[in-house]
Amino acid sequence: MFSYYARLALISLRNSPALTVLTVGAIALGIGVSLTVLSVYNLMSADPIPQKSDVLYAVTLDSWDPERPYRERDATIPPYEMTFRDAVAVRDSDIPTHAAAMFKAGFSVQPGNPDIRPFRVISRMTDRGLFAMFNLDFIYGDAWGARADEGGEYVVVLNQTTNEKLFGGEDSVGERVRMGDNDFTVVGVVEDWNPTPKYYDVNNGAFDEGEEVFMPFALTEALELYSAGNTNCWKPEDIESYQNFIDSECVWIQYWAQLDDPAQRQNYQQFLDDYARNQQSVGRFQRPLNNRLFPVMEWLEVRQVVESDALIMLAISFMFLAVCVFNTVGLLLARFISRAPHIGIRRALGASRQAIFSQQMVEAALVGTAAGALGIGLAWLGLQGVRVLYREVDRLTYLTPSMIVAGFAIALVAALAAGLYPAWRVCRTSPSFYLRLQ
Numbered sequence: 001m002f003s004y005y006a007r008l009a010l011i012s013l014r015n016s017p018a019l020t021v022l023t024v025g026a027i028a029l030g031i032g033v034s035l036t037v038l039s040v041y042n043l044m045s046a047d048p049i050p051q052k053s054d055v056l057y058a059v060t061l062d063s064w065d066p067e068r069p070y071r072e073r074d075a076t077i078p079p080y081e082m083t084f085r086d087a088v089a090v091r092d093s094d095i096p097t098h099a100a101a102m103f104k105a106g107f108s109v110q111p112g113n114p115d116i117r118p119f120r121v122i123s124r125m126t127d128r129g130l131f132a133m134f135n136l137d138f139i140y141g142d143a144w145g146a147r148a149d150e151g152g153e154y155v156v157v158l159n160q161t162t163n164e165k166l167f168g169g170e171d172s173v174g175e176r177v178r179m180g181d182n183d184f185t186v187v188g189v190v191e192d193w194n195p196t197p198k199y200y201d202v203n204n205g206a207f208d209e210g211e212e213v214f215m216p217f218a219l220t221e222a223l224e225l226y227s228a229g230n231t232n233c234w235k236p237e238d239i240e241s242y243q244n245f246i247d248s249e250c251v252w253i254q255y256w257a258q259l260d261d262p263a264q265r266q267n268y269q270q271f272l273d274d275y276a277r278n279q280q281s282v283g284r285f286q287r288p289l290n291n292r293l294f295p296v297m298e299w300l301e302v303r304q305v306v307e308s309d310a311l312i313m314l315a316i317s318f319m320f321l322a323v324c325v326f327n328t329v330g331l332l333l334a335r336f337i338s339r340a341p342h343i344g345i346r347r348a349l350g351a352s353r354q355a356i357f358s359q360q361m362v363e364a365a366l367v368g369t370a371a372g373a374l375g376i377g378l379a380w381l382g383l384q385g386v387r388v389l390y391r392e393v394d395r396l397t398y399l400t401p402s403m404i405v406a407g408f409a410i411a412l413v414a415a416l417a418a419g420l421y422p423a424w425r426v427c428r429t430s431p432s433f434y435l436r437l438q
Contacts (some may be wrong), residue, residue: 006362008086013366016335023331024370027414030324031375035368036382037317044207045306048195049134052258054294056133059099059255060294061086061276065234066286077302078290080203080254081230083221084246087253089275090129091184091217095268098133101217103253104201104229107179108353111166112227121162122228124201124211127221128344131157131190133258134200140161141173141188144216152218156184162212163189184215197305199296201254203230206305220240220246227252249284259293269293277404321414328418332367338358359417360423368415372408379407 013020062078063086069075069123082090087101102174102428124130141162144155155420156177163172172186197206219225224242232249259265274290279285294302380399387397399407 009257010366011360012335012363017331019331019335020367023328023335023367025323026328026331027368027371027411027418028374028378030321030414030430031371031407031411032378034317034321034410035086035375035379035399035403037314038405038406039379039383040386040397041306041314042400042403043196043398044310045300046196047198048174048199049296051135053167054259055097056296057257057259057293058299059090059257059272060292061090061272061285062290063249063251063285069287070234073374076290076380078292078431079232079251080303081197081232081251082253082255083249083251086254086275086279087255090255090272093268093271095130095259095264096269097260097264099255099257100127100130101255102130102141102201103217103220103225103227103264104204104211105215105225106228107213109162112168112176112178112180113384116165119165123156123179123213123215125217125225125312127217130214130256132191133256134416136193137191139189140171140193142172144187151214152220152222154182154184155187155216155261157188157214158186158188159210159212160192169196179213180223190214193429197300199300200256201229201403202300202303202305203254206300206303251416257293259304267292281397288378292422302384321410325414328367328415329421332360332364332419333422333425335363336422354427355425356427360426361419362425364415365412366420367419368412369408371406371415372411375411376407 006352027156036263049101052339058080059082060080062170063083064070064079069077069361070079083102091099091101093099102412103125105125106120106124108117108120110119122413127149128146130136131138131143139160143152143155143157147153148155158166158172158177160169163169166172166177167175172189178184192210192212193213196210199206199212218397229252231249231250231252235249237244237248237250239245239248257268259268269291272293273289276285276289326426333372383397383399
């Protein structure tokens, strides 16, 4: 019977093209708007490393002002970053499976090839644990060795794009790259790494591109590097030299650790608390003990990566879809009532109310399918518009397969919901009423 109802529905849709276009267009417009916002929201709030997000932790120490909390609206949240000396001290722990201190820095690259102009890169100063902890994939070579973490060897890992610029994509392990005033030896090349959101460092844009090169954190002092990201201080600091800066109470280092089981996490929490107590004994860490480990998704929530405005926009988009569905109810009612004579004849010839209802719902389903296809097209156009207006979020402006399926599903449900009342209304009227209209 379904194929028969489908043929009748297609004939009906062809017989009133203007009303068909209006009905399909009403739902498609709502699908296009809601799917555009839903796609961006889904990518913003997605788990960036689902295979291990429950064992990766942002490590925080509360070394902030004893008179006021780091966040006034939530005193339980410690500073998002560490001081340099705290990060160096925490690096001594061998409890985590992997761990890494890190910050963002900028370098000017001076290619050996005179045909390539100098260019600037963003570097992640970090420990070798980052590569295994965050599952970076090496194309050539490997991470630097433990000695580089301890002594600060002049080595670098390039991402694929930078390796293409400098060496044409060839195996560059062992080659030299001049960055700033120093030469660095390439020890590895990784695939471009752009997690969305950029959970390991959301300070200057949770959806920014990832770093282009990676260098040992242990070079920080030798190169006298400052963060190209955030640096926050809770008191006036007398900084007349680089040593003054790294000895200050300013926070600018991110720290992440991989803790694979509850016992490991408990031991590491104890290590952090013991370190804080030790610092309290020498006059630092004067706030109540508040060192916390945040797993990835909780960290994104704490850092408010998905702003409340995004939730409001999502709600508004679905309210708009509801308005479109409400208008579709009237359009479908007009469609079904216009076929009253035909329906009256079918009812007089013995068609049941259930058969009439089923036929109208099949037609509504076809409308929903067409609206889904058109709505997905409108969503694609909407995402291109978002990309043009906000280039910094271009990695959030594409339709995933799951969103395409969701678009068709939402359109189908919306059309069926819109068709319920018109179908019920038309099948409840008596055949004699239809026959009088002949």
